[in-house]
Amino acid sequence: MEIVVTGRHLQIKPKFRDVVESKMNRVTAIAPDTQRVQVVLSHEGNPRLADTAMRVELTVIAGRTVVRAEASSSDDLSALDLALDKLTLRLRRTRDRRKDHHRGYEAAAAVDLGVVEPETDEVVAEYEPLTPAQAVAGDLEPGESVEVQVGDTPIVIRRKLHIAEPMTIDEALYEMELIGHDFFLFVNSETNRPSVVYRRHGYSYGVFEIESQKNL
CATH class of the missing domain: 3.30.160.100 (Ribosome hibernation promotion factor-like)
Incomplete structure (x- = not known):
């Protein structure tokens, strides 16, 4: 090891x-x-x-x-x-x-979480764009991360390359619990869409699915 x-x-x-x-x-x-x-x-x-x-x-x-x-x-x-x-x-x-x-255990069926609406108004902040010389996720190996400071500001962006594998929502929730995060990126095996499950209040969860505009 x-x-x-x-x-x-x-x-x-x-x-x-x-x-x-x-x-x-x-x-x-x-x-x-x-x-x-x-x-x-x-x-x-x-x-x-x-x-x-x-x-x-x-x-x-x-x-x-x-x-x-x-x-x-x-x-x-x-x-x-x-x-x-x-x-x-x-x-x-x-x-x-x-x-x-x-032993033949079958995981519980994934729950239909429905459409998740934003709970707060979206706040958009304008930051200095990163220069091409700075590291991007495409330059990283799977699991590797890098921290990039935005210009002269105290803002630090941490970039990490995540390999998303096809899985169900139930499996994604389980993986999220394993790594101890409040969210998890994956590819929904039922829809083949990039998706994110995340923790809401109490024991409730949400899910976002991403679809390219050109596919609509």
């Missing part, structure tokens, strides 16, 4: 790297087919956010399965423990889902 530890705008201390490597046996115990674990440590410089200044992002890649978790705390090791707890819980869910599948 490959373990990659990187820092975002900070230097990784040898102690943190050693602790990461010593704790990764929790991952292999649940997911022995894990090929790669990515650990990203970042620091929030705002003094008002001292209690959550250190953020750890964990990504496990096992074949075509990607499981992600992140957490923040006042120090790097506490953030690592919190993120690892979330990650192992999601890995167990993945393992149990595989077991249920082999």
Whole structure:
């Protein structure tokens, strides 16, 4: 298993790297087919956010399965423990889902979420356009990301290349829960349209489907 530890705008201390490597046996115990674990440590410089200044992002890649978790705390090791707890819980869910599948379990039918209307008025902000010399998603490898600052502003745009595979809405919701995001990009296998599922209030979800104007 490959373990990659990187820092975002900070230097990784040898102690943190050693602790990461010593704790990764929790991952292999649940997911022995894990090929790669990515650990990203970042620091929030705002003094008002001292209690959550250190953020750890964990990504496990096992074949075509990607499981992600992140957490923040006042120090790097506490953030690592919190993120690892979330990650192992999601890995167990993945393992149990595989077991249920082999036993003949059938996932619940996808729910018709209907047409989702915007809940707030759209706000459009005009920013300085990115120059051609700056990285774009087309220059990235699958799963790779890059941060680009917009001109002289404090705005930073993070670009990432995501490979969308055909799946049902139910499967997309499950994948969204695994990576711990509030949204998930996919290709709807029933309509063959690029789509996004996202979390709304409580236990309700929404879905957007995209259709090119020329196809209408």
